[in-house]
Each structure stands twice: as structure tokens, then as C-alpha cells.
């Protein structure tokens with residue numbers, strides 16, 4: 448049995464501290480491609496992406512979230528959108544966005560990068576669209592902050608499987 452996927456899923460942690468090293472454009476593109484290959488209902492692929500390495504734009508985005516320090520420390524951001532004009536079912540399209548984002552976080556790990564899914568910024572999603580000069584058809588789902596991890600000391604916990612696995616029939 449090949450354990451690589453299971454191990455990647457288990458070992459992924461949210462990375463919020465970065466070395467400051469830049470991320471080459473090719474790696475960012477590879478992460479977006481991993482997102483594109485997520486499953487989506489009817490293979491609808493409602494996701495859209497904006498990659499941001501520019502420090503001045505990053506600073507403007509940083510000002511839209513309580514987690515601005517993470518955005519400032521990151522080498523790059525990927526803003527993940529749903530195109531409202533290309534949605535067919537709200538729940539299924541939102542679920543697809545989640546699968547897409549998780550694919551990108553795992554891809555970042557595979558490229559020896561780290562990242563964190565930022566959701567708190569959604570409270571200012573209209574401002575983010577204005578900064579990025581995007582139309583109202585694009586609905587922000589998350590910003591992923593990416594960079595080379597400063598360390599790997601992150602700890603996380605999960606509820607016990609006995610609490611989560613409600614029934615085994």
C-alpha cells in the first residue's frame with residue numbers, strides 16, 4: 448500500500464509563519480493546477496483564482512483581515528473565488544470550492560511550502576474584490592496564504608473518532 452497520500456493528509460498543518468523566501472511563479476501555478484483537479488458537481492469547475500505575489504497588493508489585502516500579520520509574512524496569496532455566473536447548485540458548488548482549497552493546501556506541502564486557509568477575511572470580501580479590481584460575479588471563498596515554513600512545530604488536535612463516527616452499521 449502506498450501511504451503517501453494518507454501521510455500528507457495526516458501531516459498537513461496550517462502554516463502561519465514563513466521564512467520570507469519568494470515562491471517562484473511555476474510553483475504557484477502548480478498549486479492552482481492542483482486546485483483545478485479537485486472534484487466538482489457535474490464537473491462544473493466553478494472556481495476561479497487570483498494569485499498575488501506583489502507586496503503592495505498583499506499589504507492592501509492584509510488590511511482587510513484580523514490575520515493581516517499572516518498575509519504580510521506570506522510570500523504569496525491565492526484568492527479562491529466562485530464564479531456566480533457559472534454556478535449550478537449553491538451547496539454543491541460551495542462544497543467543490545472546499546475540495547479545491549484542500550487540494551491546494553496539500554499541493555503546497557508537496558512542494559515543501561506551507562499555507563493556511565484564511566476565512567475571516569470574508570467579512571471584507573467586497574473590499575478584497577475592489578482591491579483586486581474584480582466584478583461582483585466573483586464571490587470570495589478564501590484566501591490561502593503561502594510561503595516556506597519557518598518551522599514545523601505546529602500542533603493540532605481532532606475530536607476522537609468515537610465522537611465523530613456516529614454509527615457503524
Ligand SMILES: Cc1cc2nc3c(=O)[nH]c(=O)nc-3n(C[C@H](O)[C@H](O)[C@H](O)COP(=O)(O)O)c2cc1C
Nearest residue numbers: 459460461463514563564565566567568601602603
Ligand atoms: C473555513 C476555514 C476558515 C479558516 N479561517 C482561518 C483564518 O481566518 N485564520 C487562520 O489563522 N486560520 C484559519 N483557518 C485554519 C484553521 O484554524 C485550522 O485549519 C484549524 O485550526 C486546524 O488546524 P490544522 O489546519 O493545522 O490542522 C480556517 C480553516 C477553515 C477550514
